[in-house]
Amino acid sequence: MKLSKVFFNGVVKENPIFVQLIGMCSVLAVTTAAKNGLAMGLAVTGVLIGSNVVVSLIRKVVPNKIRIPAFIVVIATFVTIVEMFMKAYAQDLYNALGIFIPLIVVNCIILARAESFASKHGLLASAVDGLGMGVGYTLALLILSILREFLGSGSIFDIQILGPSFEPAIIFLMPPGAFILLGILIGIFNSIRNKQASKEVLQKEEAR
Amino acid sequence: MNETIKLALILFIITAVAASVLAISNSVTSERIAEADRLASERAKMEVLDIAEEFKQLDENRLKEIVGDNTNITEINEGYKGSDLVGYTFNIEVNGYGGPLTFMTGISKDGKITGIKVLVHEETPGLGANSTRPFFTDSFKGKPVDSEITAVREPKADNEVQALTSATVTTNAIVDGVNLIRQIYSEKLSNLEGMEVER
Numbered sequence: 001m002k003l004s005k006v007f008f009n010g011v012v013k014e015n016p017i018f019v020q021l022i023g024m025c026s027v028l029a030v031t032t033a034a035k036n037g038l039a040m041g042l043a044v045t046g047v048l049i050g051s052n053v054v055v056s057l058i059r060k061v062v063p064n065k066i067r068i069p070a071f072i073v074v075i076a077t078f079v080t081i082v083e084m085f086m087k088a089y090a091q092d093l094y095n096a097l098g099i100f101i102p103l104i105v106v107n108c109i110i111l112a113r114a115e116s117f118a119s120k121h122g123l124l125a126s127a128v129d130g131l132g133m134g135v136g137y138t139l140a141l142l143i144l145s146i147l148r149e150f151l152g153s154g155s156i157f158d159i160q161i162l163g164p165s166f167e168p169a170i171i172f173l174m175p176p177g178a179f180i181l182l183g184i185l186i187g188i189f190n191s192i193r194n195k196q197a198s199k200e201v202l203q204k205e206e207a208r
Numbered sequence: 209m210n211e212t213i214k215l216a217l218i219l220f221i222i223t224a225v226a227a228s229v230l231a232i233s234n235s236v237t238s239e240r241i242a243e244a245d246r247l248a249s250e251r252a253k254m255e256v257l258d259i260a261e262e263f264k265q266l267d268e269n270r271l272k273e274i275v276g277d278n279t280n281i282t283e284i285n286e287g288y289k290g291s292d293l294v295g296y297t298f299n300i301e302v303n304g305y306g307g308p309l310t311f312m313t314g315i316s317k318d319g320k321i322t323g324i325k326v327l328v329h330e331e332t333p334g335l336g337a338n339s340t341r342p343f344f345t346d347s348f349k350g351k352p353v354d355s356e357i358t359a360v361r362e363p364k365a366d367n368e369v370q371a372l373t374s375a376t377v378t379t380n381a382i383v384d385g386v387n388l389i390r391q392i393y394s395e396k397l398s399n400l401e402g403m404e405v406e407r
Contacts, residue, residue: 032335033334073223080233081233084233087241087244091244096337153334170374173334173374
């Protein structure tokens with residue numbers, strides 16, 4: 001399998017948010033501000049790459065029967081490391097994300113990639129898969145959080161864009177607004193994806 | 209039976225490795241975390257009581273004597289400028305929307321709230337977490353301690369502070385906390401005798 005294919009599989013074809021719709025809880029909760037969305041995305045990416053690499057390394061020595069607890073231990077370890085370093089070197093960010101950092105442990109994206117990819121593939125492919133999925137996750141969070149912050153607070157990355165006359169639509173900071181925006185984004189993303197897919201099919205047929 | 213032991217052993221090895229990795233990263237970061245916490249607390253005291261230059265924490269007995277049953281007030285510091293006592297800072301833990309919320313309030317000797325700062329919270333980002341932002345915390349500055357503080361959308365009166373949109377629980381938790389501190393200050397720490405606490 002080509003590595004670029006593995007990478008773009010995570011970013012576009014099997015984007016964890018827009019296509020697989022997994023790990024929604026923290027997505028809806030942290031994307032109220034662009035800064036939080038980006039930080040959460042990077043934290044998840046870091047944990048994904050780390051856990052994918054280690055799971056791939058130990059995949060042959062861990063018996064099938066205990067693979068889930070073993071993977072969870074690996075994931076929890078990485079999350080705790082990220083938490084410690086964030087607390088030590090980026091305390092503001094840590095305070096902003098609060099409870100959602102420890103909750104990365106139970107984020108299904110990470111266990112899903114460990115189970116469905118890293119436990120069956122080699123080290124490099126697993127690392128690239130983690131990176132691709134992480135980038136896809138981060139991009140989705142970034143788009144959603146920029147839109148929500150812009151509509152809900154009139155700013156992007158804490159920089160005020162719209163003047164004081166702008167009446168912020170608070171609903172976009174609340175869970176219902178997140179669902180509405182997420183639904184629209186998934187629709188747009190999938191219609192683009194479908195068009196591209198049908199184009200590829202057409203090109204293949206023409207090439208024949 | 210044999211297989212069970214083997215599985216347990218493998219899991220044990222994995223968790224042991226994980227524990228030692230965590231121990232290493234803890235020893236790398238713990239000092240920095242403690243230092244960052246200490247600096248943050250020092251900075252917070254300076255921020256909520258900016259007229260003071262030095263702080264002295266009240267010992268446990270004195271704290272107990274002052275707060276009585278209100279054990280959610282966890283720390284009181286005296287703020288000094290030179291040798292003059294200029295005010296106090298109070299740490300209080302209240303129940304926010306997402307869990308416990310700790311914040312600090314400063315009260316100057318002339319009976320004004322000099323500032324508040326949220327130290328630890330688990331509030332919703334973008335909503336209750338806005339309680340850490342200046343537009344909220346600054347609205348407490350300069351409020352007199354002798355009148356009950358209320359949070360409103362557009363503060364005008366001397367006892368009104370900024371309410372957080374869509375975060376009523378957070379706002380109320382903090383405002384109630386400030387009111388409790390206000391009351392305790394007026395009853396126990398201000399030397400203005402015979403002053404009645406408005407309720």
